[in-house]
Amino acid sequence: DTAVSQTPKYLVTQMGNDKSIKCEQNLGHDTMYWYKQDSKKFLKIMFSYNNKELIINETVPNRFSPKSPDKAHLNLHINSLELGDSAVYFCASSQEGNTGLAEAFFGQGTRLTVV
Amino acid sequence: QQQVKQSPQSLIVQKGGISIINCAYENTAFDYFPWYQQFPGKGPALLIAIRPDVSEKKEGRFTISFNKSAKQFSLHIMDSQPGDSATYFCAASFSGTYKYIFGTGTRLKVLA
Numbered sequence: 001d002t003a004v005s006q007t008p009k010y011l012v013t014q015m016g017n018d019k020s021i022k023c024e025q026n027l028g029h030d031t032m033y034w035y036k037q038d039s040k041k042f043l044k045i046m047f048s049y050n051n052k053e054l055i056i057n058e059t060v061p062n063r064f065s066p067k068s069p070d071k072a073h074l075n076l077h078i079n080s081l082e083l084g085d086s087a088v089y090f091c092a093s094s095q096e097g098n099t100g101l102a103e104a105f106f107g108q109g110t111r112l113t114v115v
Numbered sequence: 116q117q118q119v120k121q122s123p124q125s126l127i128v129q130k131g132g133i134s135i136i137n138c139a140y141e142n143t144a145f146d147y148f149p150w151y152q153q154f155p156g157k158g159p160a161l162l163i164a165i166r167p168d169v170s171e172k173k174e175g176r177f178t179i180s181f182n183k184s185a186k187q188f189s190l191h192i193m194d195s196q197p198g199d200s201a202t203y204f205c206a207a208s209f210s211g212t213y214k215y216i217f218g219t220g221t222r223l224k225v226l227a
Contacts, residue, residue: 041153041219
């Protein structure tokens with residue numbers, strides 16, 4: 001039973017297209033994230049949501065629009081895809097407890113290739 | 116400053132040896148320091164984590180050493196095994212920030 005699941009795992013698309021990546025977590029966590037991992041393996045926060053509310057938008061172009069219909073889902077829609085958007089996108093979730101943030105659980109990633 | 120600096124970028128260790136990866140941070144507000152392990156084609160997975168009220172935490176072959184005054188922490192992998200070959204990320208966060216700041220990663224290869 002996968003804790004954080006993303007679909008699709010692979011996405012190949014042409015420049016200028018619009019695409020979406022879906023994420024669901026069954027851990028009951030309040031906080032969900034999108035991270036981008038580039039070809040050098042750098043992991044950079046894009047967005048974080050807490051209880052369906054956007055908390056962090058880390059200077060991401062507005063072609064990227066996250067949507068959280070409920071606490072268990074955080075989807076990422078990308079408009080007008082560019083070559084530089086090619087990367088692996090990870091969804092994650094965590095729960096902040098009395099002592100602060102705890103373990104973040106990551107999905108398997110979506111490898112986006114823009115051609 | 117919200118960066119976490121990680122070194123080395125890559126590491127090759129013989130089977131049975133000790134792998135050591137170091138991280139340094141600037142922001143003294145950080146209060147949670149996890150290490151993540153990532154295998155090719157997979158998402159990062161938590162390996163071990165520490166909070167600044169302790170100087171060391173050990174789980175099996177994995178140990179975090181934490182030096183609050185130097186603002187540094189490190190991961191030691193004892194008796195390294197080929198199955199430990201992966202990319203390791205240190206990270207840091209603090210309550211209320213709703214994000215984890217990751218180091219740049221260390222690609223570890225353990226030779227059989």
